Each structure stands twice: as structure tokens, then as C-alpha cells.
Amino acid sequence: MSYQHTPPARFTNSLYWKIFYIFLFLLSLLSFAYVYMTVISARRYFEASHQRLNRNVAAHIARFSSPFLHDTLSKAQAEKVFFNAMVMNPSIEVYLLNPEGKVLSYYAPEKKLHLSAVSLVPIHAFITAVGNDYILGDDPRNRDKQKIFSAASIEKGEKLVGYIYVVLAGEAYDTTMKTLLNRHILGLATQIMAITLAATLLIGLYAFRLITRNLKAVISTVEKFHKGDLQSRIKIVSRDEFALLASTFNQMADTLAGNLKVLKTAEALRRELIANVSHDLRTPIAAIQGYAETIMMKSKSLTNADRERYTGIILQSSEKLRKLVEELFELSKLEASESKPHMEVFNVAELMGEVFVQYRILAQPKHLSVSYTSLQAAILVCADIGMIERVMQNLIDNAIKYTPEKGSISIQVDVIGTQVHISVTNTGPGIPSGQIPHLFSRYATSTPDKSPPSGMGLGLVIVKRILDLHSFPISVENTASGETRFTFRMPVYQP
Structure with a gap:
């Protein structure tokens, strides 16, 4: 399967700029949220402080004015009260309420009144808290908006006859506050946002470049590896x-x-x-x-x-x-992945004796002397008996092939510690030391010429493959007397 090489990312499609755009979007969103919350918080702060400072306005009006005469409203007296209050503080709006919250009198054009009654719940809360809490109440001139206020009850003896309800943030206050907010708070917040945004963007760009610098090194090395530089590796300079x-x-x-x-x-x-x-x-x-x-x-x-x-x-x-x-x-x-040995327990000394009898006859045409020695009659091992028999056959066959006429071959089975050592030794010219490391490779032979003998040396390759499947080691050596010895080891079976 072939894969088409992907061209390098364009300027606007690189990971660096994608991260930058996401960061810019989130930062802008946070900046606008910051400006919005700053304006809201500033407005609430001004309103809360204004309400706290003017919490006793309604109480003063109720104390020094008497719009009720003999439980009836004096229209002239009420208008005089409202006029005096508006003169002292043009930003307020004064309303006279009955005990149920209905507007009895006010100082404003009739057409501007949109509520004929206000809720008494915030009024009671304000009177109970003595004006120390930030509480919003209904605005008779705007049914959709609540405003800060001051309120006081009017009593004749022990009888509640009404309330003085003063909207502290009237229309004049709203207009002035809106102008001041736009000129000072909003402007200042916008300037701070712009400076913060610019500084953060510059720092962010530099930080992103530092972060993506390592990624660029990774991409560069991967591209070199893709183009055939198999020695190209990434230099590790951090721990992230x-x-x-x-x-x-x-x-x-x-x-x-x-x-x-x-x-x-x-x-x-x-x-x-x-x-x-x-x-x-x-x-x-x-x-x-x-x-x-x-x-x-x-x-x-x-x-x-x-x-x-x-x-x-x-x-x-x-x-x-x-x-x-x-x-x-x-x-x-044997080289197929599904080839696995079938393990079973058997007497390896007996098996070696049977193989010895077979090959002693095959050695007669070259007049070879073949001997077999085992110090124990029963030596149990666990392996694939067919594969181990093939190993023995190939080693003896190889010895017969390279032993000169009237030479000798000795087969020996010894138990050393927990290991069974099976060796096949033959006389002959020996194996050049330079060929021993490659002896079990394909087609390697012990002959110095380049023409392989019949069988191409596959017998020893089969031996090595079988022993590798069992994880049994094999060694080759030239003895001091000029003989060649092949030895493989197997663990003694422990029931």
C-alpha cells in the first residue's frame, strides 16, 4: 500500500496559527466578558453606594412633612413636599403610597407613570434592614426595570397611613450615569482590555513559537526519515x-x-x-x-x-x-510462524542409542569407527521427540559427511548439573575459526572452497532452527587434537 506525501501546511493552516486563532478568540471572548462585568460591577457599586448614602432621604421627608391631615391626603401639602425634595436632589423621584402600595401622589407628568402600584416586599425589606442592604424596587415610570430607592412609613399614632417611596436613580440619574459610564468606566475598561489583549497576544505568540519549535523539529526529522534518511533521529532537549x-x-x-x-x-x-x-x-x-x-x-x-x-x-x-x-x-x-514443538517427556539416552544404531550402518562404506557412550541408561527430558531425533540425525550425518575414510565419530550423552550435554565429535581437518560464527547460516559449509556439497549445508541450519524453537543452545569447537565437536544442551526433566 502506498501513501501520497502530504505537502507542507500553508501559512494559515499550520498548527501554530490554528492555536493562535483559537487563543485570540478565547482571549477576545474573555476580554469582552471582562469589560461587561466591569461595567456591571461599577454600576452596581455606584448604585449600592448611592443607596447607602441616601438611605434616610425618605425618612427625612416623612419626618419633616405632613401630607396627611386627619387621615386624608392634602394635595397641596404633598406637592409642596415633592417640590422641595426635587429641588434639593433633582435625580430623585418621590412617590406617596397608601398602605397597599398604590401611588396616591407623585411629582411627574401623568403620561410618564406606567405603574399605578409598586410591590411592598422590597419596601418592607428596606425598612427592616434600615437601608444597609442593596435592594432594588419597582420604578413606576418603567415597568421593566427595577431601581435603587429609599422608603419610610408614615404613621398617625399607631396607624399606618402610607409610605414615602423615593426612587434614587431617576431618569436624570440614568442619563447622567450612562454618560459617565460611557466616558470613564467603559472607556477605561476598553483601554485596559486593548492593552491587556495586545500584551497577551505578543506573549502568547512567543510562547506558542517556543512550544511549536519542538514540533517543527519532530516534523523535520520525520520528513527526513520519510525521504530515506534512516539514521535521522530527534534530539531530545526537554522532558515534556x-x-x-x-x-x-x-x-x-x-x-x-x-x-x-x-x-x-x-x-x-x-x-x-x-x-x-x-x-x-x-x-x-x-x-x-x-x-x-x-x-x-x-x-x-x-x-x-x-x-x-x-x-x-x-x-x-x-x-x-x-x-x-x-x-x-x-x-x-520450521521457519513458518505456526511451527511449534509438541513437548513430551522421553528418554533421550534411549533415543540417541536408536539413532546411533541406524547411522553406524551408514558409516560402513567409509570404514568409519562410530562409538556411543552414555553414563546413565535413563535420562528424561521434555521436548519434541521428533525434532530432537532430527537434530541427532543431522549432526551425525554431517559428521559422516566430513570425516575422512577410516576416521572416527564419537557420540556422548552426559548429565552435568541440571543439563544434559549431547555431543558429536569427529576426526578430520576441523573447521576454520572464521567460519564457525556463520556455520549455522544458510548454505554455510565447513569446506574452504566455494562449491557447497550436496545438501548445501541445510542440515545444520535445520539443527539450529529446531534448537531455537526449544530455546536449547548449541556450540561448535575444534579440540586440541584437531577434532570437531558439536554440543547441544537440554535441561533434565524435573517432575
């Missing part, structure tokens, strides 16, 4: 989330580079496999084809001895071909 991202990328890059190296090695081995398989298959196939054609072309002139000799060569080449194909098939199964 970007450092965690950088560390994770570096680990991923190391893993990918390692996997790529493994893949390149596998590809090289695959090509080597094709070359070696072609070489090894070509020899027996050419022999079979050549001698078969010879028998067909010279069938009448061949003697029986020649015919038998040619037929034997064909059979021998066919056997080599069969063995090669079986080894390749076995190795492919």
Missing part, C-alpha cells in the same frame, strides 16, 4: 510530551531500521537460496538426464555392467535430489 513523542519516534525508527536490515539480509539470503538451489538441483538433474539419454541412445551397444552402473548413478542422483527437496521443505516448515 514532545520529549515522549521524540523518544517514541526514535525507538520506532530504530525498530524500522533494524527490520529493514533484517529484510535486506533475508533478501540476500533468498537470492543466495535461488543460486544454491539452482546449483544443487542442476547437478543431479544433469546426471539423471545425461545417463538416461545415454541408456536410450546406446541401449543396443551398452553392456549389462555399464547399464547397471548408469542406472545406479541415476538412482543415486535421484536420492540426492529427493533429500535436497525434503530438507528444503522441512526448513520452510
Whole structure:
């Protein structure tokens, strides 16, 4: 699957500017909220202080004026009271209420009165708190808005005859307050907001650049890695989330580079496999084809001895071909991920003895001396018996292959501590020390020439793969006497 390379983000689409725009929006929203709350708070402060300072206005009017004469309202006396109060404080509006809150008299044009009665609840609360609390009451001239006020009860003896209700923030007060708020409070708040907004934006831009600088380094390194620079890594200079991202990328890059190296090695081995398989298959196939054609072309002139000799060569080449194909098939199964050993307990000394009997006969054509030694008759291990038998067969077969005529092969099973040591030792030229580390690689052989023997050295590769599946170690050494010894170890079974 291929992925199209994404072009770099444009100026307005980069993460830096997206964060900036979001920050600008939130900061502007907070600034407007701040200005709004400042104006509201300032207005409430002025109203509360104004109400506190003028809390006794209604009480003074009620004390020094008598608009009620013999429980009846004196219109002239009431108007005189309202006029005197408005002269002293033009911002107030004075109303005379009956005990139920109905407006009996006021000093204002008739058309401006929108409420004929006001609620007594805030009036009672004001009188109870003696004007110390911030309380809003109805405005007879504006049914949709409540205002600060001063109130006092009028009593004749013990009888309540009405209330003096003074709206402290009248229309004149509203007009003046609105002008002052727009000129001073709102202007000052706007200036403070602008200065704060500008300073915060500049600081925010610098802070965002510092934050996104690490991100740009990450993006730059990732782009280099994408373009093929597999050694490119992110330099970790902090301990924040970007450092965690950088560390994770570096680990991923190391893993990918390692996997790529493994893949390149596998590809090289695959090509080597094709070359070696072609070489090894070509020899027996050419022999079979050549001698078969010879028998067909010279069938009448061949003697029986020649015919038998040619037929034997064909059979021998066919056997080599069969063995090669079986080894390749076995190795492919072992290298498959689903290939897992079936563990069971068995007597490894007995198994080694059976394999020894089989191969002692195969060693006779080269007049080899094969011996087997085990100090214990029963040594129990837990492994895949079929796979371990294959390991033993391949090691002995390899020893027979490289032992010169009239040489010797010794097989030994020892128990050292909790480990079973199984060794196969053969006489011969030994293995060059430079080839031992690569002995279990594909097609590695112990011969110094470049032409691999039949089987291409796959026997030892199969041995290593089986033991790796069991996690059993194997070692190779040249002894002081010039012999070659293969030894693998298995843990003794502990029931």
C-alpha cells in the first residue's frame, strides 16, 4: 500500500496559527466578558453606594412633612413636599403610597407613570434592614426595570397611613450615569482590555513559537526519515510530551531500521537460496538426464555392467535430489510462524542409542569407527521427540559427511548439573575459526572452497532452527587434537 506525501501546511493552516486563532478568540471572548462585568460591577457599586448614602432621604421627608391631615391626603401639602425634595436632589423621584402600595401622589407628568402600584416586599425589606442592604424596587415610570430607592412609613399614632417611596436613580440619574459610564468606566475598561489583549497576544505568540519549535523539529526529522534518511533521529532537549513523542519516534525508527536490515539480509539470503538451489538441483538433474539419454541412445551397444552402473548413478542422483527437496521443505516448515514443538517427556539416552544404531550402518562404506557412550541408561527430558531425533540425525550425518575414510565419530550423552550435554565429535581437518560464527547460516559449509556439497549445508541450519524453537543452545569447537565437536544442551526433566 502506498501513501501520497502530504505537502507542507500553508501559512494559515499550520498548527501554530490554528492555536493562535483559537487563543485570540478565547482571549477576545474573555476580554469582552471582562469589560461587561466591569461595567456591571461599577454600576452596581455606584448604585449600592448611592443607596447607602441616601438611605434616610425618605425618612427625612416623612419626618419633616405632613401630607396627611386627619387621615386624608392634602394635595397641596404633598406637592409642596415633592417640590422641595426635587429641588434639593433633582435625580430623585418621590412617590406617596397608601398602605397597599398604590401611588396616591407623585411629582411627574401623568403620561410618564406606567405603574399605578409598586410591590411592598422590597419596601418592607428596606425598612427592616434600615437601608444597609442593596435592594432594588419597582420604578413606576418603567415597568421593566427595577431601581435603587429609599422608603419610610408614615404613621398617625399607631396607624399606618402610607409610605414615602423615593426612587434614587431617576431618569436624570440614568442619563447622567450612562454618560459617565460611557466616558470613564467603559472607556477605561476598553483601554485596559486593548492593552491587556495586545500584551497577551505578543506573549502568547512567543510562547506558542517556543512550544511549536519542538514540533517543527519532530516534523523535520520525520520528513527526513520519510525521504530515506534512516539514521535521522530527534534530539531530545526537554522532558515534556514532545520529549515522549521524540523518544517514541526514535525507538520506532530504530525498530524500522533494524527490520529493514533484517529484510535486506533475508533478501540476500533468498537470492543466495535461488543460486544454491539452482546449483544443487542442476547437478543431479544433469546426471539423471545425461545417463538416461545415454541408456536410450546406446541401449543396443551398452553392456549389462555399464547399464547397471548408469542406472545406479541415476538412482543415486535421484536420492540426492529427493533429500535436497525434503530438507528444503522441512526448513520452510520450521521457519513458518505456526511451527511449534509438541513437548513430551522421553528418554533421550534411549533415543540417541536408536539413532546411533541406524547411522553406524551408514558409516560402513567409509570404514568409519562410530562409538556411543552414555553414563546413565535413563535420562528424561521434555521436548519434541521428533525434532530432537532430527537434530541427532543431522549432526551425525554431517559428521559422516566430513570425516575422512577410516576416521572416527564419537557420540556422548552426559548429565552435568541440571543439563544434559549431547555431543558429536569427529576426526578430520576441523573447521576454520572464521567460519564457525556463520556455520549455522544458510548454505554455510565447513569446506574452504566455494562449491557447497550436496545438501548445501541445510542440515545444520535445520539443527539450529529446531534448537531455537526449544530455546536449547548449541556450540561448535575444534579440540586440541584437531577434532570437531558439536554440543547441544537440554535441561533434565524435573517432575
